[in-house]
Amino acid sequence: xxxxxxxxxxxxxxxxxxxxxxxxxxxxxxxxxxxxxxxxxxxxxxxxxxxxxxxxxxxxxxxxxxxxxxxxxxxxxxxxxxxxxxxxxxxxxxxxxxxxxxxxxxxxxxxxxxxxxxxxxxxxxxxxxxxxxxxxxxxxxxxxxxxxxxxxxxxxxxxxxxxxxxxxxxxxxxxxxxxxxxxxxxxxxxxxxxxxxxxxxxxxxxxxxxxxxxxxxxxxxxxxxxxxxxxxxxxxxxxxxxxxxxxxxxxxxxxxxxxxxxxxxxxxxxxxxxxxxxxxxxxxxxxxxxxxxxxxxxxxxxxxxxxxxxx
Numbered sequence: 001x002x003x004x005x006x007x008x009x010x011x012x013x014x015x016x017x018x019x020x021x022x023x024x025x026x027x028x029x030x031x032x033x034x035x036x037x038x039x040x041x042x043x044x045x046x047x048x049x050x051x052x053x054x055x056x057x058x059x060x061x062x063x064x065x066x067x068x069x070x071x072x073x074x075x076x077x078x079x080x081x082x083x084x085x086x087x088x089x090x091x092x093x094x095x096x097x098x099x100x101x102x103x104x105x106x107x108x109x110x111x112x113x114x115x116x117x118x119x120x121x122x123x124x125x126x127x128x129x130x131x132x133x134x135x136x137x138x139x140x141x142x143x144x145x146x147x148x149x150x151x152x153x154x155x156x157x158x159x160x161x162x163x164x165x166x167x168x169x170x171x172x173x174x175x176x177x178x179x180x181x182x183x184x185x186x187x188x189x190x191x192x193x194x195x196x197x198x199x200x201x202x203x204x205x206x207x208x209x210x211x212x213x214x215x216x217x218x219x220x221x222x223x224x225x226x227x228x229x230x231x232x233x234x235x236x237x238x239x240x241x242x243x244x245x246x247x248x249x250x251x252x253x254x255x256x257x258x259x260x261x262x263x264x265x266x267x268x269x270x271x272x273x274x275x276x277x278x279x280x281x282x283x284x285x286x287x288x289x290x291x292x293x294x295x296x297x298x299x300x301x302x303x304x305x306x307x308x309x310x311x
Contacts, residue, residue, distance in 0.1 A: 008304060031147070037151040049263040056141050058184050070137065077123070080211070082120070111164075122162075130160060156285040163282075166279075179284055183264075184260060184282060185281045186260060199305045
């Protein structure tokens, strides 16, 4: 067991020495599909791309006045939480947001401070909500990224629209998608960890639950009945508890800020934590990852990490 622990400690170090960057590199523009696959998708490395969607009308059009005119009366799904943390650990629970239906104009009233509400509001419905709930806006963007679709030989599984308050935070997690994250206005702050740092990232099992706002404005946590426990990362990378999770000291997070007009390529299986400026608007494209040998290797590392426990 000690030998396995030593291998798991050295495995991420070797990855950093061999191919990972110390920072997230910037590209001046999109590459050809083949070159992008060779340089970034295949090696599973993130980058920030300038001028990748400079021709989108959304960059100049998507302000509150335009959005009110275009989709103000549309009813959309909004995640509401007491503290800005949706899909996150709270005590001994994994708590999901209250999903509320409201008009786009009502949401803008809250974000612009015209209406005071308890709770933190975030449009984060990850089911291709741009094309499903706001198809009127698709003419201002692309519904896929042609060079990425060609590189991967597929269309995106989902195109998501994001808009929320500054207090809305996405807790640390990973996705099984190749992610192109496009910031339209404002900025997003990412904390990234490569899949090879999995031995240093803690997971625990939690009872799933949901926030529900009561008539007095306070929130309660309601357990999801007859549900299995959810594995989730309890650690907050903004304030890591090294006493409880000492192995996280060995992790090497990358910090990057994605500004308006920039696109982040976030590779599959990379752990990420996200914050944003108030009223930030973004669109992201989820392309399903290939479940190839890379996925098998990750599953092996994850299984070994779970088997040995703390390093």
